[in-house]
Amino acid sequence: MPSNMQPLLQGRTRTEPIINVQQAGGDSPQPKMRRRVSSAAHDNTPLPLPSRWSPLLPSLGLWATLQKLAVLTANLQWWMGFPGKWLWQFVRLVAFVLLMLPGFIPPFITYMWSAQIKKNIPYGPSFRHQLDIYLPAASSSPKNRRAPVVIFISGGAWIIGYKAWGFIMGQLFQQYGVLFIAPDYRNFPEASVGSMVEDVIMALGWIFENLDELGGDLANITLMGQSAGAHLSALALLEQAAREAGRKEGLTWSVQDLVRWVGISGPYDAIDMLPTMRNRGLPTSVIMALMDHDLARFSPTRRVRDLTIADPSGVLGLLPAAHLFHGTADETVHWQQSEAFAQAR
Template sequence: MAVATGPPETIEVIDRNNNDCVANPKKLCLATSDKTRGLLIRAILANRVGYRWITRFLALIGCYSLLLFLGFLQVGYYYFFSGQVCRSIVYGDQPRNRLDLYRPKNSDGPKPVIAFVTSGAWIIGYKAWGCLLGQQLSERDIIVACIDYRNFPQGTMSHIVTDASQGISFVCKNTAEYGGDPDRIYLMGQSAGAHIAACTILEQAIKEGGEGESTTWSVSQIKVYLGLSGG
């Protein structure tokens, strides 16, 4: 595009794309090429499409969050108000030495028992994280004991394994009192809990293989070990 100068009262703008000449006494008029106009239109449309998709995506996240929140409310209500949940049973002398017991409504005959070590990346593990699992399995005539344990930095890995071992020992010794079958005790862990449970089994086996080591439970009392997402 070229600008031709003339008398002060007239400025001519020449558009080389269409060879039009525009004269305006007091205002400079710039002619936009077809290519530039096309780019502007495409940019506007792209922004409109992007905005529409962003709003839809945010709406989808909002709906998903609402559904999760409703699910958490349902599980939380069951955890705090269900008569089938025995919360914070003491199994040791440390503040975190507690476990939650989920019992079936049907009390006919001894039930299989799962000692469950919850996940939490070794730093946020908590017994209540096993509530949904306990609810689902107890409805299928299985007793679930969710074992709590010290987290880092409250304790080292050795302390965590010690807590888990004491929790398993409590389950093995007292399962009959809560309607469980001592011959059908299973050990399960998820993620970091699977690693903790596996370490506990190995440490217990090493103790049993040594001489003079006192143990409060035996690996032979565990029918099956199940590691979920870890172990």
């Protein structure tokens, strides 16, 4: 990501930091959520979570998993066509990874073997319904103090997204005493964007149900997404807020439980993104299937813009503070996507 990133919502939302060094001797900010906040002390001891080195579900097994992956790969190949523009983009991605490998290897080894990183915790029935939990480093987290929470939804063009893509970011937050949680979600063609959004909502439900035991500060929770993850997390908030405003029963968490949402380099308008996605190798048939043939519905910018015209249920009033960041040299998702989203509200 280019170094010339800049926030686009300055002065229009709250700007309280995730980590406030001035609170070292005071209390956490008062929560605005409706759920009860535990006052029990937390000793930062790693919990006996069912962490597994392998992402394979024991109930599925190796052979069944390989068969499933082979079918999904064949389906994706059919959708994308061969050869195609996507192949060149894939080659560029592999070349980038190889170039950066010396820098990737040390933190990846830590990711694989650290006892402070609990991997492949299931939150739902699919083998992609798993998440990683980066417990705060004991040296950086004051004893008996609950940790700020960052929930990170990774990107990957809705096709190659994976929770482990945040392994460097997770370790950095971990060093600063933050409880960092990275949920996975199903990718295309196993799921469309609508189902991916439901995966994010389900993951957040599991996280909120278990956050107290994980030692997270329920009054300082940040939802963060990058690229496709920013798009999915924004849609998840809008969907959950609409359900909450409509007083739908059975909701396991509230958007008001979040202090802030951070979107990094997100594609927030699928209609405006069409030419770029085509140039990047995504056929129109894939884009339409990915978006359930309803580009406007899965465009956060257009949904927010419509709500500013008519919002009888008060959906926008439920949303947390939003903070958008985008590199102006980004050629995959142009920075104007974030600017338009910032101006929509």
